[in-house]
Amino acid sequence: MIPNDPIEHLITLLSRLPGLGRRSARRAVLRMLMDPAERMLPLADALTAAAAAVRPCETCGNLDAHSPCAICSDRHRDRKLVCVVEGVADLWALERAHAHRGTYHVLGGLLSALGGTGPDDLSVTPLLRRIEAEHIEEVILALPATVDGATTAHYLTDRLKPTGTTVTRLAQGVPIGGALDVLDDGTLAAAFKARRPL
Amino acid sequence: MIPNDPIEHLITLLSRLPGLGRRSARRAVLRMLMDPAERMLPLADALTAAAAAVRPCETCGNLDAHSPCAICSDRHRDRKLVCVVEGVADLWALERAHAHRGTYHVLGGLLSALGGTGPDDLSVTPLLRRIEAEHIEEVILALPATVDGATTAHYLTDRLKPTGTTVTRLAQGVPIGGALDVLDDGTLAAAFKARRPL
CATH class of the missing domain: 1.10.8 (Helicase, Ruva Protein; domain 3)
Known part of the structure; x- marks a missing residue:
């Protein structure tokens, strides 16, 4: 009323x-x-x-008013270094952190048996094509530290092996500023296992 | 970027x-x-x-696509009973609670010495005019239980006295479902003082 x-x-x-x-x-x-x-x-x-105005970048999948997007058309970016992300939100987060000086590739999701997402639903073939065409030297998998993220990382590592490109993933461990006693057991165990010399 | x-x-x-x-x-x-x-x-x-489409109702100040608004033009509403509220948000809240079967009058603010809001900034003259023109029998002050709300209620009671209309205010006390031990002291004291026979 x-x-x-x-x-x-x-x-x-x-x-x-x-x-x-x-x-x-x-x-x-x-x-x-x-x-x-x-x-x-x-x-x-x-x-x-x-x-x-906004559309997905035909090269990397980022959302922008131009295609190729501002990142893909930036000459100062290292095109030999491609960071693979699940979605545009992750791409924006990495940009805000100024974490990456190369370009990106948006997968558009993660492999998920439960969610019914298979390899054909993700932008894998375009990634392989980019690696060949642009002579990419390193592919950084910036995928979430979840089961689906790990499954996808595993799958991509297999698929990328024949290309000879280096495949890396983000480090896992204690978040900056994170107190140990409130951290979940999985992260704590992973950080302990992956300890590094000082 | x-x-x-x-x-x-x-x-x-x-x-x-x-x-x-x-x-x-x-x-x-x-x-x-x-x-x-x-x-x-x-x-x-x-x-x-x-x-x-949306504009303030010229009668009560409610926001609606028509003026007079849906409430003012509803024949089933008791026009002798006017509920005075600070703003449209309060009007909507009372309507959602089905608390009132009369009409409304939106003041457009509260008297506030600190905020520099005086009587002329509020819709007081239109209210007095409505009381005369529509022979309103009861004015219910549904104002917040704050210092400014109490000041405004006090001022309105004075201004409405000459009209001879009955002026009431909302009851104050323990909120429904409210535990006593988490209630602030002011509310608890007010509820105690205003206790009613069972």
């Missing part, structure tokens, strides 16, 4: 976004309705513009 | 909404970019539609 059609509809759409429940969607809509010209219309325009 | 213009711009706008930080805005944008036609364009349309 109360928040009638256009408002209710907007709240429903907003509340479907990850991280926003119905309560926070309602607050956001109310805030925006206080100043529609300043808050709602620019957001509507930004959504329309992004939907029209 | 990475999430370039249209994406970064959208994340910035989204992260300004209450309840969304930069991190969750980023997640929301990534999710939407997976399916722009299904997720971004409908949201853009809903924002544009709401910005165009």
